[in-house]
Amino acid sequence: MDKLIIQGGRRLEGTIEISGAKNAALPLMASTILAPGKHVLENVANLKDILTMCELLEKLGARVDRSRLESDGILEIDSADIQSRRAPYELVKTMRASILALGPLYARFGCAEVSFPGGCAIGARPVDLHLKGLEMLGAKISVEHGYIVAEKQDAHANEITFDTVTVTGTENVMMAAALTPGKTVLLNAAQEPEVVDLAEYMIEMGAKIKGAGTERIELAGVESLKPGVHRIMPDRIEAGTYLVAAAITGGELLLKNCNAGHLESVIAKLHEAGVGIEKSEAGLRVWRKGKLRGVDIRTTPYPGFPTDMQAQMMALLSLAESGVSMITETIFENRFQHALELQRMGANIKMEGNRALVTGVKKLSGAKVMATDLRASASLVLAGLASQNTTEVSRVYHLDRGYEKMEEKLNAVGAKIQRAKEA
Numbered sequence: 001m002d003k004l005i006i007q008g009g010r011r012l013e014g015t016i017e018i019s020g021a022k023n024a025a026l027p028l029m030a031s032t033i034l035a036p037g038k039h040v041l042e043n044v045a046n047l048k049d050i051l052t053m054c055e056l057l058e059k060l061g062a063r064v065d066r067s068r069l070e071s072d073g074i075l076e077i078d079s080a081d082i083q084s085r086r087a088p089y090e091l092v093k094t095m096r097a098s099i100l101a102l103g104p105l106y107a108r109f110g111c112a113e114v115s116f117p118g119g120c121a122i123g124a125r126p127v128d129l130h131l132k133g134l135e136m137l138g139a140k141i142s143v144e145h146g147y148i149v150a151e152k153q154d155a156h157a158n159e160i161t162f163d164t165v166t167v168t169g170t171e172n173v174m175m176a177a178a179l180t181p182g183k184t185v186l187l188n189a190a191q192e193p194e195v196v197d198l199a200e201y202m203i204e205m206g207a208k209i210k211g212a213g214t215e216r217i218e219l220a221g222v223e224s225l226k227p228g229v230h231r232i233m234p235d236r237i238e239a240g241t242y243l244v245a246a247a248i249t250g251g252e253l254l255l256k257n258c259n260a261g262h263l264e265s266v267i268a269k270l271h272e273a274g275v276g277i278e279k280s281e282a283g284l285r286v287w288r289k290g291k292l293r294g295v296d297i298r299t300t301p302y303p304g305f306p307t308d309m310q311a312q313m314m315a316l317l318s319l320a321e322s323g324v325s326m327i328t329e330t331i332f333e334n335r336f337q338h339a340l341e342l343q344r345m346g347a348n349i350k351m352e353g354n355r356a357l358v359t360g361v362k363k364l365s366g367a368k369v370m371a372t373d374l375r376a377s378a379s380l381v382l383a384g385l386a387s388q389n390t391t392e393v394s395r396v397y398h399l400d401r402g403y404e405k406m407e408e409k410l411n412a413v414g415a416k417i418q419r420a421k422e423a
């Protein structure tokens with residue numbers, strides 16, 4: 001396993017290119033199952049989770065050309081010869097997002113077997129709403145030996161209300177409904193930009209979808225879909241992470257290829273905390289304006305403050321020079337594990353249930369810390385950048401799942417990060 005060794009206390013200055021969104025690429029890759037033939041996806045980040053999804057598609061029988069992924073961010077996926085409908089435990093257990101194969105396999109082949117994704121460090125992560133949505137479209141759902149088995153019985157359209165806003169649940173049911181005859185309406189649907197990106201590609205494939213990006217999505221089922229070409233949206237969480245990197249080091253960065261429109265709630269909070277952010281033709285400019293102030297954060301579904309930015313903001317607010325911050329995590333039940341590691345670096349954080357009270361300290365001190373999940377590892381890197389002396393973040397495989405070349409991008413703007421093997 002790898003670790004990152006971070007020499008803290010260095011001001012970041014320069015330009016960072018933002019990569020394609022992981023959480024848009026994963027459903028988009030799964031959607032290629034819907035339409036037999038050769039799909040081309042552009043601006044795909046070279047990430048562990050993307051490679052895992054490539055493996056899953058190949059396991060199903062698709063041909064994936066990843067030869068231009070590293071160099072040009074291009075994936076070619078030919079789904080014509082998919083013959084398996086089974087997403088195996090060995091793959092699903094390494095990446096929960098494999099559940100995104102369920103909807104398209106069911107839609108195209110009338111049957112699907114996907115290993116039940118387990119929980120993960122941040123929560124139980126149930127998929128009951130995915131299954132309820134498929135059942136309401138006429139699927140017969142059973143669970144056999146740890147596998148979800150979905151079989152098309154009397155496929156019919158329906159009006160489906162999600163009890164809780166679920167991003168991949170909305171995406172899975174959207175993909176199943178696209179090939180289900182009649183007009184299906186999804187209510188309390190996720191409004192995340194990644195859902196919109198998926199819908200846009202599905203429309204290009206011939207799906208009839210209206211309302212993506214709102215809580216009400218309408219789909220008119222079609223007979224079949226055809227493959228196309230799609231450029232993946234920029235990663236708003238990667239961009240948000242680097243906004244915090246500039247703020248926490250007192251530096252100034254220009255983020256290119258990012259969409260500020262996807263970050264409005266994050267930008268508003270950073271402004272409130274005393275961080276300067278300016279949208280320009282060249283990109284998104286961010287700098288530490290003056291004193292860092294404590295702010296309250298409450299994570300909610302898009303367009304509210306994203307849960308995927310909560311850990312990064314906690315690192316920043318640990319160094320607020322005035323005011324305290326109340327952070328409330330409403331999406332996942334166990335998403336404060338980074339707080340325990342930040343405390344070891346000197347942060348003053350008091351937790352109770354899904355709330356954390358952060359009182360700024362003058363400085364954080366470097367320490368050996370351990371990453372527990374993707375965004376927690378990002379928050380520890382950010383804290384390491386701002387700390388005096390050296391921080392070692394272990395288990396950075398978590399980081400490699402969702403951040404493309406993080407240490408390279410940060411070192412290019414003045415950080416001093418070295419990757420090493422853990423003893």
Ligand code: EPZ
Nearest residue numbers: 023097125126127128129130164165166167168308331374
């Ligand atoms: C997506 O996960 C993202 N992953 C997550 O990003 C992100 O944190 C999350 O949405 C919330 O924005 C991908 O898009 C691949 P949910 P997802 O279903 O879809 C409950 C990262 O760091 N729920 O929106 O799995 C669930 O327990 C990752 O990149 C049910 O109860 O999240 C949670 O409390 C982490 N039943 C809430 O809904 C269900 O059937 C939101 O989960 C589904 C979800």
